[in-house]
Amino acid sequence: MSHGFGGQDRLELAQVVLSGVAPAQAVPRPEALSRLLWELEKRTSIEVSPEVATVHLGDATALHRHPLLYLAGDRAFPLPSEDELSNLRRHIQLGGLLIIDSAEGRAGGAFDQSVRAMLAKLFPQAPLARLPEEHVLFRSFYLLRVPVGRVIALPYVEAVQLRGRTAIVYSQNDLGGAWARDRFGQWLYDVVPGGEVQREQSLRLGVNLAMYALCLDYKADQVHVPFIMRRRAWQPQLPSINLGPSPSPQGTSAP
Numbered sequence: 001m002s003h004g005f006g007g008q009d010r011l012e013l014a015q016v017v018l019s020g021v022a023p024a025q026a027v028p029r030p031e032a033l034s035r036l037l038w039e040l041e042k043r044t045s046i047e048v049s050p051e052v053a054t055v056h057l058g059d060a061t062a063l064h065r066h067p068l069l070y071l072a073g074d075r076a077f078p079l080p081s082e083d084e085l086s087n088l089r090r091h092i093q094l095g096g097l098l099i100i101d102s103a104e105g106r107a108g109g110a111f112d113q114s115v116r117a118m119l120a121k122l123f124p125q126a127p128l129a130r131l132p133e134e135h136v137l138f139r140s141f142y143l144l145r146v147p148v149g150r151v152i153a154l155p156y157v158e159a160v161q162l163r164g165r166t167a168i169v170y171s172q173n174d175l176g177g178a179w180a181r182d183r184f185g186q187w188l189y190d191v192v193p194g195g196e197v198q199r200e201q202s203l204r205l206g207v208n209l210a211m212y213a214l215c216l217d218y219k220a221d222q223v224h225v226p227f228i229m230r231r232r233a234w235q236p237q238l239p240s241i242n243l244g245p246s247p248s249p250q251g252t253s254a255p
Contacts, residue, residue, distance in 0.1 A: 011046050011210065013037060014053040014066035016098075020078040027054075028074045028103040029176030031188060036179050036206045043207055044141065046214070057084035060091075067096045068213045072176050074103040076110035085122055092122075092167045097213040102172040107153040112172060119168065123160055128170060131159040137166060140211040142204040149173030149202050150191050169209060178202035 013033045017026040033052040041048045055062050055069070057080050063069075069091075080088070092098055102111050119128055131137065131147075133156075138144045147157045153172045160168035178199045180188040191199040 009047065010049040011037075011040070011068065011214070012049045012051075012053055012066055013210075014055045014063075014069050016069050016071040017054055017056055018071070018073075018077050018080060019056065019058065019084065021073075025075065026073075028072055029101075029174075029180045029188075031180040031182060032072070032176030033070060033179075035181045036203070036210075039179075039203050040207055040210055044211065046210065057088050060087040063087055063091050064094070064096075068210065069096060069098045070101065070176075071098065072101040072103055073111040073114070074105075076114045079114070079118055079121065085118075089122055093162065096167070097209075098168045099175075099209055100168065100170040101149070101175045102153075102170075103174045103177055104172070105151050105153065105174055105177075107172045115170060119160060119170075123162070123168075126160050126162055128158040128160055128168075131157050131166065131169070135159075135166070137169070137208055137212045140208045140215060142208055144201065144204060144208060146201070147171065147173070147205050148178075148194065148198050149175040149205075150177030150189050150199075152193070152198070166212070171205075173202075175202055175206060179206060 013036070015027055015033060017023075034050065037048045037050055037052070040046050053062075053066055055066060057063065079085075088098070100115055102109065102115070104111050116128065133145060138147070146152070146155050148155075149171055151173055153174075157173075158170045159166045160170075174189075177189040178191050179202065182188055187199070191202070194201075
């Protein structure tokens with residue numbers, strides 16, 4: 001994974017820009033990743049590169065320099081070409097982590113349908129499935145129960161598993177909307193329904209995602225269990241939500 005740090009031993013996040021999507025629509029929350037990087041450096045011992053890279057799936061060389069990829073959208077998008085899918089598939093199989101984040105503000109929208117169509121072609125033998133609450137992602141740094149974002153369109157995230165590793169994480173809760181902050185330090189979007197408590201939980205999920213990309217299942221080791229169980233005694237209160245069933249492969253509907 002050392003090549004993914006640009007030769008500087010610093011974590012880089014790369015924003016995926018899809019072919020055929022207008023530049024103004026390709027990155028719905030352009031301020032989100034830079035803020036997450038800032039939070040990562042302040043909250044953890046991870047050293048980060050403050051610049052957010054932009055990568056295209058057609059550029060295999062640039063793609064493989066970034067083990068942690070982030071794809072966001074708020075509308076339908078055309079399926080990547082076979083060559084682009086092949087580049088992305090190889091990148092993920094070699095250890096990359098792809099975070100997909102819907103900024104639609106609801107579950108089961110046009111972006112969601114495009115994501116499901118893309119992933120069905122990318123890994124047809126490894127379908128999206130609800131990530132269980134006991135997964136190590138939810139304790140890789142912070143202890144989390146409900147993975148929220150700017151909204152709580154769904155009270156869980158979905159994932160693609162490859163040989164026991166979570167390789168793709170998909171949220172329909174607009175993580176980037178909760179992370180985005182302007183250069184004057186003002187949050188750009190309201191977080192509903194849980195306000196600043198929910199925003200903090202969204203940031204913690206972002207930190208956990210980065211830590212999982214670096215450490216994988218380190219926190220699944222049994223030596224951590226007693227400490228984790230003590231910490232579970234206190235968790236911040238979020239609005240009451242319906243822990244509904246996992247969505248079907250054809251799409252989802254808002255609870």
